[in-house]
Amino acid sequence: MTIIQEKTLGDKVRKDFPILHQEVHGKPLIYFDSAASSQKPQQVLDSLINYYQQDNANVHRGAHSLSNRATDAYEGARDKVAKFINTASRDEIVYTRNASEAINLVAYTWGLANLNKGDEIILSVMEHHSNIVPWQIIAQKTGAIIKYIQLNEQEVLDLENYISLLSDKTKLVAVVHVSNTLGVINPVSEITELAHQYGAKVLIDACQSVPHMPVDVQQINCDWLVASGHKMCAPTGIGFLYGKKAILEAMPPFLGGGEMIDEVYFDRSTYGELPHKFEAGTPAIGEAIALGAAIDYLSNIGMDNIHSYEAELTAYLFKKLETIPNLRIYGAKPDADGEGRAALAAFNVPGIHASDLATLLDHEGIAIRSGHHCTQPLHRLFDASGSARASLYFYNTRDEIDRFITALQETIDFFNSMME
Incomplete structure (x- = not known):
């Protein structure tokens, strides 16, 4: 038989x-190199091609049919991202080129505006360079101090060491959810809860978790979370920042230009509402739409x-x-x-x-x-x-x-x- x-x-x-x-x-x-960049299913490739063949036009700026269709698909993809990680509002999703840009956005807006000499930033020794270098630059500019959570004998994050680093001086904790080298899955909900007890903000690098497991930002209760599309079956050049709405509203713009404005005068400008305040210039429209297709694909599985x-x-x-x-x-x-x-x-x-x-x-x-x-x-x-x-x-x-x-x-x- x-x-x-x-x-x-x-x-x-x-x-x-x-x-x-x-x-x-x-x-x-x-x-066997998907931690660096995942492959793309035909459904995602088709969505990218369809945009350029059928709907190629700028978003938000046109009254014609192509622009309307492009805008609907682009903003529809934002809705998909928001649902995928369970945000409280679609306005909490900001498109970026990748997770690195998302971290830099937080560093140069919230970081420069809120960190001062003697304030402490807690990272871990397993962080990707993208979650170290921006904070080093901001620390040099502000006088803030960076401290690193060590590993224990099992080569996972030492939670007791983390607790010992927390103090009233702690203003930010920025840690990876899943290490791209150790493979360790960090207890980000517990890390966040402990940081919040000291009034610190928390940023989670979720590049290696969002593509592989359910991620719920409201359950984690982090203040920001970042991810890159190219690691989750979407094209390169598209990623996103999640941020709690009240925090994003209080942050100044990152880049200036078209799309992120409300009114522009010769001597001053006012800025648009979330999330557009952080999305200056013509965005990666086709790539964002394809990110939505990738989320559809992953969600269907x-x-x-x-x-x-x-x-x-x-x-x-x-x-x-x-x-x-x-x-x-x-x-x-x-x-x-x-x-x-x-x-x-x-x-x-x-x-x-x-x-x-x-x-x-x-x-x-x-x-x-x-x-x-x-x-x-x-x-x-x-x-x-x-x-x-x-x-x-x-x-x-x-x-x-x-x-x-x-x-x-x-x-x-x-x-x-x-x-x-």
């Missing part, structure tokens, strides 16, 4: 991603289903990685069900440079990341110049993990033989 194995989520959705059906160096592509399937992949990936001797994986292990961390593994092999591993794996058709993953300070804590990273998404499969593990072991064996 032939047993027909039920298709997994990864098997079912792969047909939607044209880029996955190709060969690299004569081998079927295995794309269900974020709970995506998270559950990725947990299965995580458990399987780490089970297989444990078969490779001397592999140094950063961050805590997942539990038996794959929960407790994201579907990614940053690792090193003694005596083999991460970029060499990635190069040889590429010749097997396997795309992984190598480098510092924009977390240089974290890598310095581990005395590592960089690491190799395999990061999965819901379009990946167990079969791909098997092929990756085989190729990784063969690559390691090859390097070891060369050193003998």
Whole structure:
């Protein structure tokens, strides 16, 4: 009797991603670099093409049909983002180019207006450069002081250390929800609650969480949250900032120009209402519409289903990685069900440079990341110049993990033989 194995989520959705059906160096592509940028389903590509073929016109500024259709789709996508992360108002979603711009928006508006000499900013040692560098610049301008939450022995955020850093001087806590290197899922609701007890504001970098699990900003109760579209099946060049309405209203504009104004005179200007106050100039209209299509796609699958399937992949990936001797994986292990961390593994092999591993794996058709993953300070804590990273998404499969593990072991064996 032939047993027909039920298709997994990864098997079912792969047909939607044209880029996955190709060969690299004569081998079927295995794309394990989704933490850097996800692939795009045909539905998202079609929405982008449809805008440029059917509705290409500027938004908010025209009385003609194309402009009206473009505006409806552009603002409709904002509604989708708001619902996706459960905001209290659509006006709390500001389009940006990416999460980096969103963090800079908060830093240069709220930060410059509210931080003073001696005020304290709390970050964590696992932050992406995008959530470190802007605050360093603002600290230099204002005299504020940056403190960093350390890791505990399990290589996750040390909550006791965080608590010890909090004080009446704390004005901002800015932390990543899911680390792109450690894979750790930080307790952002608890982090936020503790910060608010001291009157501090909280910004969450959700680039690695919003694409992979349900995220509810009202449940977290953070003051700001940022994400990038290109990590959640949308195009590059589009991201968003969530901010509580009262806080956004109190913040000055970030950029000046068209669209963000109310009235302009030779000697002064008044500014538009939210969210347009922060959206100067012609926006990435097609990309925003495609972000809405990506949210439709993810929502139709269900974020709970995506998270559950990725947990299965995580458990399987780490089970297989444990078969490779001397592999140094950063961050805590997942539990038996794959929960407790994201579907990614940053690792090193003694005596083999991460970029060499990635190069040889590429010749097997396997795309992984190598480098510092924009977390240089974290890598310095581990005395590592960089690491190799395999990061999965819901379009990946167990079969791909098997092929990756085989190729990784063969690559390691090859390097070891060369050193003998």
